[in-house]
Amino acid sequence: MEDLMDGFKNQSWFAGFDITDELPRKYSLKEWIKHAKEAQATVFIAVHGGIGEDGTLQGLLEDEGVSYTGPGVLASRTCMDKVMTSQALSNLSEFGIHTISKDVKRTEDIMHETFPNVWDELIKKLQCLTLCVKPAKDGCSTGVARLCSSEDLAVYVQALKDCIPRIPPNTLSKTHGMIEMPNPTPEFLIFEPFVETDEIIVSSKAKQQLSWKGRRRWVEMTVGVIGKRGSMHSLSPSLTVKESGDILSLEEKFQGTLTCLSLPLHVFF
Numbered sequence: 001m002e003d004l005m006d007g008f009k010n011q012s013w014f015a016g017f018d019i020t021d022e023l024p025r026k027y028s029l030k031e032w033i034k035h036a037k038e039a040q041a042t043v044f045i046a047v048h049g050g051i052g053e054d055g056t057l058q059g060l061l062e063d064e065g066v067s068y069t070g071p072g073v074l075a076s077r078t079c080m081d082k083v084m085t086s087q088a089l090s091n092l093s094e095f096g097i098h099t100i101s102k103d104v105k106r107t108e109d110i111m112h113e114t115f116p117n118v119w120d121e122l123i124k125k126l127q128c129l130t131l132c133v134k135p136a137k138d139g140c141s142t143g144v145a146r147l148c149s150s151e152d153l154a155v156y157v158q159a160l161k162d163c164i165p166r167i168p169p170n171t172l173s174k175t176h177g178m179i180e181m182p183n184p185t186p187e188f189l190i191f192e193p194f195v196e197t198d199e200i201i202v203s204s205k206a207k208q209q210l211s212w213k214g215r216r217r218w219v220e221m222t223v224g225v226i227g228k229r230g231s232m233h234s235l236s237p238s239l240t241v242k243e244s245g246d247i248l249s250l251e252e253k254f255q256g257t258l259t260c261l262s263l264p265l266h267v268f269f
Contacts, residue, residue, distance in 0.1 A: 042067045100193060103122060107186055130146060130148045133153075133191055135190070155171060163184075167181060196218070223235065
């Protein structure tokens with residue numbers, strides 16, 4: 001530590017370490033927020049899912065006048081609910097922003113219906129051959145799966161009924177990775193037409209080459225935006241190359257095994 005301290009002393013930005021010899025203390029969330037307020041700290045929210053994304057933590061901090069990073073209470077609550085998010089975006093179609101057709105069903109109701117009937121009703125209403133199912137209120141890839149038949153629907157609903165933590169790879173009819181399941185069982189499920197996007201493969205990691213045939217209309221990109229309302233600027237788009245299946249798993253997103261590529265705009269346009 002002393003050698004590290006000596007090396008940093010020459011840097012103008014270094015103000016010393018705040019490390020003490022005291023053992024870590026356990027605080028309740030309210031106690032911790034109180035300490036943050038006393039320290040006049042800005043809380044960097046990096047809590048994935050649950051209270052970190054649904055506006056709960058944001059509301060507790062606001063009640064105590066503690067500043068924090070990221071969206072506010074209303075935006076967090078809206079974006080955590082996929083149905084509310086779609087409704088919030090529905091008036092932006094004139095600007096070229098559209099949301100896909102969907103059907104929302106109560107999980108308990110599906111468990112007491114015959115799966116072939118539910119399947120036929122869904123594909124007829126949504127005018128598609130395969131479906132994407134996801135919990136109405138959950139973050140990221142939790143419980144997101146591609147269903148290709150009523151048998152797939154039965155397997156998925158049974159997994160929810162049995163409260164299993166995950167569906168093993170390739171349990172459904174089409175190849176897929178591990179599917180992390182929600183806990184507790186969601187009250188509502190969203191069904192949408194499954195949108196096929198172009199498959200992009202890293203053909204040679206050594207040469208950093210992509211295999212991209214461009215057969216379909218859609219390619220999935222991530223584009224960050226920054227700035228104030230009315231003067232937002234987009235950052236360079238990136239592509240995330242999945243390892244298996246049609247949907248990125250939680251492991252692929254958060255365990256650092258993915259290939260994520262930032263590409264110049266002329267690649268897309």
